[in-house]
Amino acid sequence: MSALTPSSALSPTSRATAVLGGELSEVALRRYLAGLPAVDTVGATQRAAHFQSRSIKTESKIWGLDTAISMVDLTTLEGADTPGKVHTLAHKALFTDPQDSQSPRVAAVCVYGDRVGDVIEALGSAHVSKDPQGVAVAAVATAFPSGRASMRVKIADTEDAVAAGADEIDMVIDRGAFLSGRLGEVFDQIVRVKEATKKPDGTHAHLKVILETGELATLDNVRRASQLAILAGADFIKTSTGKVSPAATLPVSVVMLEAVRDWHAATGEYVGFKPAGGIRTAKDALRYLSAVAEIAGEAWLSPDLFRFGASSLLNDLVLQRQKMTTGHYSGPDYVSVD
């Protein structure tokens, strides 16, 4: 990879062709991904445990909690999602602590594609399209969460969400194709979804590629899938849909952070990382911030490059923030239910 030059000007396909040495084929992809360094799971798990023992206190904690809040993709992905539910969530995205207007906004609200319009309406002038400091709207697409649909459906799903105004698309890879070795198919699908994120003004909605690491099963697969997604043009790589257990784990995150770090070292390009699902406490969130800073680097401590896909996490972040600002412990009645 060290021979690479920054290639963001190229399309994913031409860039991948360059990385693979002139040939973009199933075999070339497989050889390239198999040639990545292996992951020793015991070692990676120990590295992850190291972040469990980081102790984030006082000023670091205050900064960390605010930063973590600003990185949340506040998420609801239920069949029962209604306009009302989504409105509530959008309001919460803006006013994270009803007791304290200084509490930061989250980064985005993440919903199914058909609720994008509801979120935009609820955000009003605070939508990122009207206020650069505002909140973005992310939509899951591509037959989320399983991804088991035809390409035609996945593209339509994506185009619908973009047309409805989604700023970010969270797509799923075809894990079946990945596990059966059809890496080119996974690559092509990401490339095509990326094309479908193009907006009328020529810009793209940001593409987060969900690997669903709980189904990939091994950390070697996580490393390879991360690299594949980045190669195919992912702006972010994301751990999970939240519908499969285990969702985000620290060992998986260690490997994915190493992937974005290595890609940056090789090309100078920044790819973001989003753990999603299973992160419920402020303590966990702060550990993730340590992992991000220590593995990828402090440049990633920004909503542009790091997000938490979460719902209940926000309330704990706010509770802990209240403790830091008021000096006493808070309780669940002092944060809003969704």
Add this chain to the structure above:
Amino acid sequence: MTRLDVKKTYKLYIGGAFPRSESGHTLQVNTHKDEHLANVAQASRKDARDAVVAARGAQRGWAGATSYNRGQVLYRIAEMLEGRREQFVEDIRACEGVSQRQASSQVDQAIDAWVWYAGWADKYAQLVGNANPVAGPYFNLSVPEPTGVVAAFAPAEAKNTSLLGLVRTVAPIVVSGNAVVVWTHPRQPIPAMTFAEVLHTSDVPAGVVNILTGLRESAAPWLASHADVGALDLMGATDVDWAALEAEASATLKRVLTPAKSVGEESLARIRAFTEMKTIWHTKALG
């Protein structure tokens, strides 16, 4: 007119060859009645040095052979000892002055001890090694390995050791894969040199067993201090100041077996004394 018999010239056994001592010195060996029996080579410190070099050269290959193969090679030696039993009985009688019955019994014991040790080649690790249940995701195994090159002094008692003592010294050392430089009984070296002839016609690789003869005082400290010798067997070194040799061996932290340590003449502990325990950890994970 009676026929004049042809006397044998005894030499050292180093690296699978029978060289004379580089010093040119010989030692007169007498029968128990103080009659001249033979002249044997008086090994010097340089002979000891050469023997260590030969042992080092052979050790890796010997240890690298399969345990089954080492066992077979050693058992083959027992077969050949049996074939030479008359000569051993004669040698022992000449050196020790013991009866035919006693000499014969010593040969029996020596062969049986050799067979006993030979069988350990592919077994001792199973009794000495362990799988260790550590508290973590690791495969963890301890296995014994030969120490390397061992210098040994065969027992020097007046009776019943000239062959048996040598066997009990050499067998536990080589069975695990060590190479040995063994110094024979200083005054009764003839059975040991017949043993060398047995080795020479056996399948044991050259240099695995090296045999020095002669008085032991002057060269022994050179073996004790030799940096390429990993262990020292002084169990039989009662004719010399073994405590001084043990002190000498401390400079290179050799493993030392001395008369003050209670280890059975034929015992698993004796094999173990010339082995090292290696413990291996490896990560264990599905994913």
Add this chain to the structure above:
Amino acid sequence: MSFLDYSAAPESTGIVSLASEYGLFINGDFRPGRGQVFESIAPATEEVLTRFAEATPEDVDVAVAQARTAFDKVWSKMPGRERAKYLFRIARIVQERSRELAVAETMDNGKPIKETRDVDIPLVAAWFFYYAGWADKLEEATGSDTPTPWGVVGQVIPWNFPLMMLSWKIAPALAAGNTVVLKPAETTSLTAMLFAEICQQAGLPPGVVNIVTGAGATGRALVSHPGIDKVAFTGSTGVGREIAKGLAGRSTALTLELGGKGANIVFEDAAMDEAVEGIISGIFFNQGHVCCAGSRLLVQENVHDELVSRLTRRIQTLRLGDPLDKNTDIGAINSRAQLDTITALTQSGVDEGAGLWQSDCVLPERGFWFPPTVFTDVSTSHRIAQDEIFGPVLSVLTFRTPDEAVAKANNTPYGLSAGVWTEKASRMLAIVDQLKAGVVWSNTFNKFDPASPFGGYKESGYGREGGLPGLLSYLRPHSSSAGGK
């Protein structure tokens, strides 16, 4: 402020209450020594923590005599099942007082609280638990109806893992039925004194454990004492030689765990990120004050540059400073003397032409500190490739073929530890076969467990601690004659 300048997160020292002076622990009580009282300082701050008594040869005499009495009258007569319960009690009390012990160890030794809390003290408890269970199974362990302890054991331990080394020595000795006289290192005697209190709390019969403080003279008096049946020493190879020489001609049993210059071998196909972690744990764990440290990195030439760049980048994130801070990765060097040794050997590396790289972490003004250091372009003839530095200094060498890796790894009079990093199992097993080292970590490094034997080849000493071999070291060899007759 950068997020990575984590705010201070110091562990409270309120949990530790130190006496202003500690005596010798003999026959269940503390008593003054006959020698000079000496100060114990915190290496991170150079503040005086407390004072210890120096045991003279007369004091050692008394301790050995009390240990003998306790052996003859109490401990050797007690059923194994009863001895086991004392050891279980000790293990439990260690767990109960683990925070206090961790803080005290960190104050006294200078190592990070992260390590004392997560490694040292948990292993101390584990060691006592493990050997407690052996105390009533000696017949099975030995295959003898009459397992026999040595009697009175003299033990001398180093300053790098003070309480952990104490547990490695005392737990198997007591389980096997011996009584002990132990001398901790003069710069790190604090937790041994707290352990003496634990013996009192456990109701351990007086004289079973005796602890004499002092420096080299006290140690010499102990290991050469005619009343000692077995000596167990962990420390430098130089002192190990001296002890072995002193005991020559005697029936006293001896086990030695000495120095090392461990090779950590990284092949091109290694799990690279985990190898980096393993290299770091191999040489920077406990500031490199580890006899089994992976102080020589042997890296396959074709991945040298990539590995070194990953390694140095990672080392930059290691946090050096207040050992009591929960986020500290690298603590203080244990003593000024050790710092001087590390500094001198590092200078020799520079003088001999190796490439010096040091983390640009800021060193505190007071106390003894040394930054994580990596030497590249090291050849086998450099002093830094041969001598044990016992500090956070890594020497990087390269190899081209597996044979060359083995040859270089074994090219040392030591033989304590080694590491192998490869994804190829067949190669790993073959390399492990050929390494002359008592402990080989494959795809990991610096892991310890009471069930796992530990100890060296060659000049790294003899005998094993841990596991069944570690128990058998404290029992007389069972002299059964050959079977089948």
